[in-house]
Amino acid sequence: MSKADKLGVSASFARAQPVGVSSRRAAIAEATGAPTSGVVPPSEVPIEALAHNPFNLREDLTELEELAQSLVSRGQLQPLAVATRMAFMEAHPGQTDGLGRAPYVVIDGNRRLAAAQLAGLKTMHIHVNDALSASAADILESALIANVHRVDVAPMDQARALQELVDVHGSQAQVAKRLGKTAAWVSQRLTLLNLTPSLQEKVDTGELKVEPARRIGRLPQEHQEAAADETLNTVTPPRQRAHPAPTVNGVNAVNAPPAPPAPPTRRITIATDTPETIADALTAHLTPDDLKAVTELLLLRL
Secondary structure, eight states: OOHHHHHTOOSSTTSOOOSOOOHHHHHHHHHHOOOSSSOOOOSEEEGGGEEOOTTOSOSSOOOHHHHHHHHHHHOOOSOEEEEEHHHHHHHSTTOOTTOTTOSEEEEEOHHHHHHHHHHTOSEEEEEEOGGGGSOHHHHHHHHHHHHTTOTTSOHHHHHHHHHHHHHHHSSHHHHHHHHTOOHHHHHHHHGGGGSOHHHHHHHHHTSSOHHHHHHHTTSOHHHHHHHHHHHHHOOOOOOOOOOOOOOTTSHHHHHSOOOOOOOOOOOOOOSOOOHHHHHHHHHHHSOHHHHHHHHHHHHHTO
Protein backbone atom coordinates (compact mmCIF):
# COMPACT_ATOMS: atom_id res chain seq x y z
CA MET A 1 0.00 0.00 0.00
CA SER A 2 1.42 3.38 -0.98
CA LYS A 3 1.75 6.28 1.39
CA ALA A 4 -0.99 8.03 -0.58
CA ASP A 5 -3.38 5.16 0.20
CA LYS A 6 -2.51 5.39 3.89
CA LEU A 7 -3.16 9.14 3.83
CA GLY A 8 -6.42 8.71 1.98
CA VAL A 9 -5.53 10.94 -0.97
CA SER A 10 -8.36 11.18 -3.49
CA ALA A 11 -7.94 10.81 -7.23
CA SER A 12 -8.09 14.60 -7.45
CA PHE A 13 -6.76 16.51 -4.47
CA ALA A 14 -9.21 19.37 -5.00
CA ARG A 15 -12.29 17.15 -5.27
CA ALA A 16 -14.84 17.88 -2.56
CA GLN A 17 -14.97 15.38 0.26
CA PRO A 18 -18.24 13.76 1.39
CA VAL A 19 -20.33 15.93 3.68
CA GLY A 20 -20.24 14.84 7.29
CA VAL A 21 -18.79 15.62 10.68
CA SER A 22 -16.11 13.31 12.06
CA SER A 23 -15.69 12.55 15.72
CA ARG A 24 -12.42 14.51 15.73
CA ARG A 25 -14.09 17.57 14.23
CA ALA A 26 -16.96 17.29 16.70
CA ALA A 27 -14.43 17.20 19.55
CA ILE A 28 -12.60 20.24 18.17
CA ALA A 29 -15.90 22.08 17.78
CA GLU A 30 -16.82 21.29 21.38
CA ALA A 31 -13.45 22.52 22.62
CA THR A 32 -13.40 25.72 20.54
CA GLY A 33 -17.10 26.51 20.42
CA ALA A 34 -17.01 26.68 16.62
CA PRO A 35 -20.00 25.32 14.66
CA THR A 36 -19.43 22.26 12.47
CA SER A 37 -21.87 23.09 9.67
CA GLY A 38 -24.57 25.45 8.49
CA VAL A 39 -22.33 28.53 8.39
CA VAL A 40 -21.78 30.33 5.08
CA PRO A 41 -18.06 31.08 4.76
CA PRO A 42 -17.16 34.74 4.28
CA SER A 43 -15.61 36.05 1.08
CA GLU A 44 -13.55 38.75 2.84
CA VAL A 45 -11.86 38.57 6.23
CA PRO A 46 -9.50 40.70 8.33
CA ILE A 47 -5.90 39.91 7.52
CA GLU A 48 -5.37 38.84 11.16
CA ALA A 49 -7.78 35.97 10.52
CA LEU A 50 -5.33 34.33 8.09
CA ALA A 51 -2.38 32.09 8.99
CA HIS A 52 0.39 30.98 6.65
CA ASN A 53 0.40 27.36 5.48
CA PRO A 54 2.98 25.43 7.58
CA PHE A 55 3.56 23.13 4.58
CA ASN A 56 4.33 26.00 2.21
CA LEU A 57 6.97 25.05 -0.39
CA ARG A 58 8.90 28.27 -0.48
CA GLU A 59 11.09 28.77 2.55
CA ASP A 60 11.86 32.30 1.32
CA LEU A 61 9.04 34.50 0.04
CA THR A 62 10.78 36.57 -2.62
CA GLU A 63 10.14 39.92 -4.34
CA LEU A 64 7.41 40.91 -1.92
CA GLU A 65 7.88 44.67 -2.36
CA GLU A 66 6.77 44.65 -6.01
CA LEU A 67 3.74 42.46 -5.24
CA ALA A 68 2.85 44.66 -2.26
CA GLN A 69 2.85 47.73 -4.50
CA SER A 70 0.65 45.89 -7.00
CA LEU A 71 -1.85 44.98 -4.27
CA VAL A 72 -2.03 48.62 -3.20
CA SER A 73 -2.37 50.07 -6.72
CA ARG A 74 -4.46 47.38 -8.43
CA GLY A 75 -6.11 45.61 -5.54
CA GLN A 76 -6.37 41.87 -4.94
CA LEU A 77 -7.23 40.23 -8.26
CA GLN A 78 -7.51 36.63 -7.04
CA PRO A 79 -8.86 35.31 -3.74
CA LEU A 80 -6.68 33.22 -1.44
CA ALA A 81 -7.55 29.51 -1.27
CA VAL A 82 -7.95 28.72 2.43
CA ALA A 83 -9.13 25.96 4.73
CA THR A 84 -10.81 26.50 8.07
CA ARG A 85 -8.69 26.10 11.16
CA MET A 86 -10.99 23.27 12.28
CA ALA A 87 -10.46 21.27 9.08
CA PHE A 88 -6.72 21.82 9.28
CA MET A 89 -6.53 20.70 12.91
CA GLU A 90 -8.60 17.63 12.13
CA ALA A 91 -6.28 16.57 9.31
CA HIS A 92 -3.02 17.63 11.00
CA PRO A 93 -3.06 17.27 14.77
CA GLY A 94 0.13 18.67 16.24
CA GLN A 95 0.88 20.84 13.17
CA THR A 96 -0.56 24.07 14.56
CA ASP A 97 2.69 25.92 15.35
CA GLY A 98 2.56 29.41 13.89
CA LEU A 99 -1.20 29.44 13.37
CA GLY A 100 -1.87 31.63 16.39
CA ARG A 101 -5.62 32.10 16.81
CA ALA A 102 -6.33 32.62 13.10
CA PRO A 103 -9.54 30.86 12.01
CA TYR A 104 -8.27 30.23 8.45
CA VAL A 105 -5.09 28.64 7.04
CA VAL A 106 -3.91 29.77 3.60
CA ILE A 107 -3.31 26.82 1.29
CA ASP A 108 -2.57 28.73 -1.93
CA GLY A 109 -1.60 32.38 -1.73
CA ASN A 110 1.01 32.58 1.04
CA ARG A 111 3.14 34.98 -0.99
CA ARG A 112 0.16 37.28 -1.56
CA LEU A 113 -0.62 37.15 2.14
CA ALA A 114 2.96 38.10 3.04
CA ALA A 115 2.86 40.97 0.51
CA ALA A 116 -0.49 42.17 1.87
CA GLN A 117 0.94 42.18 5.39
CA LEU A 118 3.92 44.18 4.10
CA ALA A 119 1.59 46.64 2.38
CA GLY A 120 -0.49 47.08 5.51
CA LEU A 121 -3.77 45.85 4.00
CA LYS A 122 -6.60 45.36 6.46
CA THR A 123 -8.67 42.67 4.71
CA MET A 124 -8.28 40.02 2.00
CA HIS A 125 -10.69 38.12 -0.23
CA ILE A 126 -10.72 34.35 0.33
CA HIS A 127 -12.23 31.16 -1.06
CA VAL A 128 -12.84 28.52 1.61
CA ASN A 129 -12.27 24.90 0.54
CA ASP A 130 -11.76 22.45 3.40
CA ALA A 131 -11.13 19.63 0.91
CA LEU A 132 -7.65 21.08 0.37
CA SER A 133 -6.67 20.25 3.96
CA ALA A 134 -7.65 16.57 3.77
CA SER A 135 -4.05 15.39 4.14
CA ALA A 136 -0.47 16.59 4.18
CA ALA A 137 -0.17 15.17 0.67
CA ASP A 138 -3.09 17.28 -0.54
CA ILE A 139 -1.64 20.48 0.92
CA LEU A 140 1.80 19.76 -0.48
CA GLU A 141 0.40 18.81 -3.87
CA SER A 142 -1.91 21.80 -4.16
CA ALA A 143 0.91 24.16 -3.22
CA LEU A 144 3.32 22.55 -5.69
CA ILE A 145 0.85 22.56 -8.58
CA ALA A 146 0.00 26.20 -7.87
CA ASN A 147 3.68 27.15 -7.89
CA VAL A 148 5.34 24.75 -10.31
CA HIS A 149 5.18 27.22 -13.21
CA ARG A 150 6.27 30.23 -11.15
CA VAL A 151 9.85 31.40 -11.57
CA ASP A 152 10.22 32.43 -7.93
CA VAL A 153 10.18 28.89 -6.58
CA ALA A 154 13.77 28.04 -5.69
CA PRO A 155 15.08 24.94 -7.56
CA MET A 156 16.08 23.11 -4.38
CA ASP A 157 12.67 23.82 -2.78
CA GLN A 158 10.99 22.42 -5.87
CA ALA A 159 13.19 19.31 -5.80
CA ARG A 160 12.47 18.70 -2.10
CA ALA A 161 8.73 19.06 -2.66
CA LEU A 162 8.85 16.67 -5.62
CA GLN A 163 10.65 14.10 -3.45
CA GLU A 164 7.93 14.41 -0.81
CA LEU A 165 5.33 13.78 -3.51
CA VAL A 166 7.27 10.72 -4.68
CA ASP A 167 7.24 9.46 -1.08
CA VAL A 168 3.48 9.96 -0.99
CA HIS A 169 2.53 8.55 -4.40
CA GLY A 170 5.15 5.83 -4.64
CA SER A 171 6.86 6.64 -7.96
CA GLN A 172 8.12 9.44 -10.15
CA ALA A 173 5.76 8.32 -12.90
CA GLN A 174 2.71 8.84 -10.66
CA VAL A 175 3.94 12.28 -9.61
CA ALA A 176 4.56 13.25 -13.23
CA LYS A 177 1.04 12.15 -14.17
CA ARG A 178 -0.56 14.16 -11.38
CA LEU A 179 1.47 17.26 -12.24
CA GLY A 180 0.88 16.96 -15.98
CA LYS A 181 4.64 16.63 -16.58
CA THR A 182 6.87 13.96 -18.07
CA ALA A 183 8.75 11.47 -15.92
CA ALA A 184 11.99 12.91 -17.34
CA TRP A 185 11.00 16.40 -16.09
CA VAL A 186 10.52 15.05 -12.57
CA SER A 187 13.70 12.95 -12.66
CA GLN A 188 15.79 15.87 -13.92
CA ARG A 189 14.75 18.08 -11.01
CA LEU A 190 15.19 15.34 -8.43
CA THR A 191 18.82 14.99 -9.54
CA LEU A 192 19.62 18.09 -7.46
CA LEU A 193 18.93 16.06 -4.31
CA ASN A 194 21.87 13.78 -5.20
CA LEU A 195 24.28 16.68 -4.70
CA THR A 196 26.40 16.92 -1.56
CA PRO A 197 24.97 19.26 1.12
CA SER A 198 27.58 21.93 0.35
CA LEU A 199 26.71 21.88 -3.36
CA GLN A 200 22.99 22.05 -2.57
CA GLU A 201 23.74 25.17 -0.55
CA LYS A 202 25.56 26.66 -3.55
CA VAL A 203 22.50 25.99 -5.70
CA ASP A 204 20.35 27.70 -3.05
CA THR A 205 22.57 30.79 -3.09
CA GLY A 206 22.82 30.84 -6.88
CA GLU A 207 26.59 30.32 -6.89
CA LEU A 208 26.15 27.05 -8.77
CA LYS A 209 23.70 27.30 -11.66
CA VAL A 210 20.91 24.77 -12.04
CA GLU A 211 21.87 23.22 -15.39
CA PRO A 212 25.47 22.26 -14.47
CA ALA A 213 24.23 21.27 -11.00
CA ARG A 214 21.87 18.71 -12.55
CA ARG A 215 24.70 17.23 -14.61
CA ILE A 216 26.96 17.10 -11.56
CA GLY A 217 24.17 15.45 -9.56
CA ARG A 218 24.45 12.40 -11.81
CA LEU A 219 28.06 11.84 -10.72
CA PRO A 220 29.09 9.86 -7.62
CA GLN A 221 29.30 12.25 -4.68
CA GLU A 222 33.04 11.71 -4.27
CA HIS A 223 33.57 13.27 -7.73
CA GLN A 224 31.06 16.09 -7.43
CA GLU A 225 33.17 18.69 -5.63
CA ALA A 226 35.94 18.47 -8.25
CA ALA A 227 33.42 18.73 -11.08
CA ALA A 228 31.75 21.71 -9.42
CA ASP A 229 35.11 23.45 -8.86
CA GLU A 230 35.95 23.02 -12.53
CA THR A 231 32.56 24.39 -13.54
CA LEU A 232 32.84 27.38 -11.21
CA ASN A 233 36.42 28.13 -12.28
CA THR A 234 35.70 27.95 -16.00
CA VAL A 235 35.67 31.49 -17.36
CA THR A 236 33.78 32.10 -20.59
CA PRO A 237 35.99 34.29 -22.81
CA PRO A 238 34.36 37.59 -23.84
CA ARG A 239 33.02 37.77 -27.38
CA GLN A 240 35.54 39.45 -29.67
CA ARG A 241 34.45 42.13 -32.10
CA ALA A 242 35.18 41.29 -35.71
CA HIS A 243 38.06 43.32 -37.18
CA PRO A 244 37.60 45.03 -40.56
CA ALA A 245 39.04 43.16 -43.49
CA PRO A 246 42.26 44.54 -44.97
CA THR A 247 41.73 46.94 -47.87
CA VAL A 248 43.56 46.82 -51.19
CA ASN A 249 46.09 49.47 -50.21
CA GLY A 250 46.88 47.63 -46.99
CA VAL A 251 46.39 50.66 -44.73
CA ASN A 252 43.75 48.98 -42.58
CA ALA A 253 45.75 45.76 -42.54
CA VAL A 254 48.79 47.56 -41.16
CA ASN A 255 46.88 49.47 -38.48
CA ALA A 256 44.58 46.60 -37.49
CA PRO A 257 45.10 45.21 -33.98
CA PRO A 258 46.51 41.70 -33.68
CA ALA A 259 44.05 38.83 -33.68
CA PRO A 260 43.01 37.67 -30.20
CA PRO A 261 44.68 34.51 -28.92
CA ALA A 262 42.71 31.30 -29.16
CA PRO A 263 41.01 30.22 -25.90
CA PRO A 264 42.93 27.59 -23.94
CA THR A 265 42.03 23.95 -24.50
CA ARG A 266 39.89 22.54 -21.69
CA ARG A 267 41.04 19.22 -20.27
CA ILE A 268 38.77 16.61 -18.72
CA THR A 269 40.28 14.38 -16.04
CA ILE A 270 38.55 11.03 -15.47
CA ALA A 271 39.44 9.31 -12.21
CA THR A 272 38.49 5.77 -13.26
CA ASP A 273 38.06 3.93 -16.54
CA THR A 274 34.69 2.22 -16.20
CA PRO A 275 32.20 3.06 -18.98
CA GLU A 276 29.70 4.47 -16.48
CA THR A 277 32.21 6.86 -14.90
CA ILE A 278 33.48 8.00 -18.28
CA ALA A 279 29.93 8.69 -19.44
CA ASP A 280 29.15 10.59 -16.23
CA ALA A 281 32.30 12.71 -16.54
CA LEU A 282 31.62 13.58 -20.17
CA THR A 283 28.00 14.45 -19.36
CA ALA A 284 29.11 16.73 -16.54
CA HIS A 285 31.68 18.63 -18.58
CA LEU A 286 30.33 18.81 -22.12
CA THR A 287 27.47 20.80 -23.55
CA PRO A 288 24.57 18.80 -25.04
CA ASP A 289 25.80 19.60 -28.58
CA ASP A 290 29.38 18.53 -27.83
CA LEU A 291 28.13 15.38 -26.11
CA LYS A 292 26.08 14.51 -29.18
CA ALA A 293 29.12 15.09 -31.44
CA VAL A 294 31.30 12.83 -29.26
CA THR A 295 28.62 10.13 -29.36
CA GLU A 296 28.48 10.25 -33.17
CA LEU A 297 32.29 10.05 -33.42
CA LEU A 298 32.36 7.03 -31.10
CA LEU A 299 29.71 5.28 -33.16
CA LEU A 300 31.84 5.79 -36.29
CA ARG A 301 34.72 3.96 -34.59
CA LEU A 302 32.74 0.81 -33.78
